[in-house]
Amino acid sequence: MAASTRLQVISLYRMMMRESQKFPSYNYRTYALRRVRDAFRANRKVDDPKAVQRLMMEGQQTLALIQRQASIGKMYQAQKIVVE
Amino acid sequence: MLSPGRTVSSRLLRPASWLHVRLGSDRTLASAMQKELIKKKVLEKDELRPLYMDFQATTPMDPRVLDAMLPFQVNYYGNPHSRTHAYGWESESAMETARKQVADLIGADPREIIFTSGATESNNMAIKGVARFYQAKKRHVITTQIEHKCVLDSCRILESEGFSITYLPVQKNGLIDLELFEASIRPDTSLVSVMTVNNEIGVKQPIMEIGQICRSKGIFLHTDAAQAVGKIPINVSDWKIDLMSISAHKIYGPKGVGALYVRRRPRVRMEPLQSGGGQERGLRSGTVPTPLAVGMGAACSIAQKEMEYDHHRVSMLAHRLIQKIMSEIPDVIMNGDAEQRYPGCINLSFAYVEGESLLMALKDVALSSGSACTSASLEPSYVLRAIGADEDLAHSSIRFGIGRFTTEEEVDYTAEKCIQQVRRLREMSPLWEMVQEGIDLKSIKWTQH
Numbered sequence: 001m002a003a004s005t006r007l008q009v010i011s012l013y014r015m016m017m018r019e020s021q022k023f024p025s026y027n028y029r030t031y032a033l034r035r036v037r038d039a040f041r042a043n044r045k046v047d048d049p050k051a052v053q054r055l056m057m058e059g060q061q062t063l064a065l066i067q068r069q070a071s072i073g074k075m076y077q078a079q080k081i082v083v084e
Numbered sequence: 085m086l087s088p089g090r091t092v093s094s095r096l097l098r099p100a101s102w103l104h105v106r107l108g109s110d111r112t113l114a115s116a117m118q119k120e121l122i123k124k125k126v127l128e129k130d131e132l133r134p135l136y137m138d139f140q141a142t143t144p145m146d147p148r149v150l151d152a153m154l155p156f157q158v159n160y161y162g163n164p165h166s167r168t169h170a171y172g173w174e175s176e177s178a179m180e181t182a183r184k185q186v187a188d189l190i191g192a193d194p195r196e197i198i199f200t201s202g203a204t205e206s207n208n209m210a211i212k213g214v215a216r217f218y219q220a221k222k223r224h225v226i227t228t229q230i231e232h233k234c235v236l237d238s239c240r241i242l243e244s245e246g247f248s249i250t251y252l253p254v255q256k257n258g259l260i261d262l263e264l265f266e267a268s269i270r271p272d273t274s275l276v277s278v279m280t281v282n283n284e285i286g287v288k289q290p291i292m293e294i295g296q297i298c299r300s301k302g303i304f305l306h307t308d309a310a311q312a313v314g315k316i317p318i319n320v321s322d323w324k325i326d327l328m329s330i331s332a333h334k335i336y337g338p339k340g341v342g343a344l345y346v347r348r349r350p351r352v353r354m355e356p357l358q359s360g361g362g363q364e365r366g367l368r369s370g371t372v373p374t375p376l377a378v379g380m381g382a383a384c385s386i387a388q389k390e391m392e393y394d395h396h397r398v399s400m401l402a403h404r405l406i407q408k409i410m411s412e413i414p415d416v417i418m419n420g421d422a423e424q425r426y427p428g429c430i431n432l433s434f435a436y437v438e439g440e441s442l443l444m445a446l447k448d449v450a451l452s453s454g455s456a457c458t459s460a461s462l463e464p465s466y467v468l469r470a471i472g473a474d475e476d477l478a479h480s481s482i483r484f485g486i487g488r489f490t491t492e493e494e495v496d497y498t499a500e501k502c503i504q505q506v507r508r509l510r511e512m513s514p515l516w517e518m519v520q521e522g523i524d525l526k527s528i529k530w531t532q533h
Contacts, residue, residue, distance in 0.1 A: 027136070027489035028147055038393070069147035081133040082448045083493045 001047050009052070012059045013040050019063060022070040024077045026084050032066060134450045135494045139485035140283050140311060140429050141452060145379070146336035146488070152382035153338065156375035164374050165363055175374045182381025186343050189384040190309075190328065191319035195348060198364045199372045199380075202342035203310035204234040205357075206329035207277075209344055209368065210306045211238040213354030214275045214327065215247055222274035228252045228260055228289075229470040231279055232308055239277075257421035258287035258471045266297055275304050280312035284454050284467040284483060285420030286429030288316065295324030304352055310334050310342075314387030315395065315426055320345060326352050332376070336488060337383030341376035344368075394488050395427075401486050401495050402427040408499035413506050417477060419468060430484040433468075433477040436516040437509045442482060445505040449498050452483050 001009075013036070020032035043055055127133060136144070156178060164179040166172025180194065187194040200206045215225055227239055229251050239249045250268045254260050260278065269276075276298050278289050291307055298305040306327040312318060313328075314335035320328060328345040332338055346352050346367065360369025387394075410416055415435035434442060439453040454465040464478035473481070484498065510516040515525060 023147075027144065027491070030491050031489050032147075035393075065148060065151050069151055072150070073147075079127055079129070079131055079133045081135045083135055083491070083497050084132075 019066045024073045134448050136450045139487035142333045143336045149379050149382045153375045153379040182377045185381035185385040189388045198344045200342045203329045203331035206344035207234045210327040216355045218274040222272045224270045224273040225275045226250045227277045230467045277306040279308040281426045285431045286425045287420040288424045292323045299324045332380035335383045335387050338379040341380045398428040405495045412503045428486045433481040439480045
């Protein structure tokens, strides 16, 4: 993987983790963090530029989805659950 | 509080009477008592919410599902059956995409998917619809004793219409005996209905084997797969399933929508339940709710992508919960087969503890002693009776449901609370004391008669 792509991937990962952290719901938040982390881990070895490009696109769309859904979550916040 | 419950259940010992009980006045009595026991209470603003461990009852909607649905709740509100304008076309195309997503998950053709209001409607449609269509020549239906209430109730209606129904018993592990099944097939059997994964004990029936037997004899096979679709791999062609009920809200989709798979080749014909505009191939009249259908499609497509990941995680968490509980407290029995099961549905019986008392003590955890449909009554679950659980064990069972959003912390918290409360309740229980003293409870005569 080219150094510039590598930086882009790392930056996308950080953004997705940061945005996932904003889910007010405990279960959605922990799931988003876990799923993002595991997805990046699972695709760690991918180095075909086309595949990386496709995954990056997918990641960008998911990032936008996380942002939208975290905002909706904030509008209708509920009580915390007992393990929080 | 035990004895009235027992009176109800003693009636259950008589064959087939377990189907009648729910209609009797016992139900009102039992639910009135239940209300006394578990008081409904709305949470205060600053109170903590219990954690959710009841994924068989329903699942929270996945944020990705809501994200797919919202545009159709906001801007694209057209009737998918409108043929004359863009509003209709865009809704129709979204509905068809959703239909394809559902079909892909089960290896079907999109034209074989009928949207309904949920698995209950799908089950009703399939059982009544097929049986009634072929009633001139075939008047026998086979089902099992551990089906969902809506299947059993549909069969009851058919019985009142003159059909004969075989309610197959199940073995101790909850699975049906294939030899017994084959022996109960008659020349006039039109339909067999067996659920894929049981909602209370999580056992997985050998649908593929049943499908082979049914196909070779020209009988239609219906399966209620509400608890199985999206959680275990299912292929309607490989398994030779002719009709299958699916529910969206069990797979992180919206409530109020489901689907029925109806095979085209060899064609399954059925009488529709609803009359009207002839939507859904004339089998289910009524406008398809586009946002809900879109949500169901998204849920199916996510389930397909995430099946392996989810299954791996659910198995890991289930193992963790069982290990923790079983290693700390003795006399815990797991109901249902140990191998042939969906791991996310764990049904445990805690001997010498009353299930309802344990549920009350575990008010920090949203759990259930069985299906939500019957949780209003104090009757022991008919599913547990069917697998031959002793009456006291049937009374002491709790179902733990694990799903996509369950965390390790939640599992640990549940296990810890459960261990603590079972110990406390057992210490108070005279039965437990007697067992510790070495008295065999079975040798005691409890009643005069």
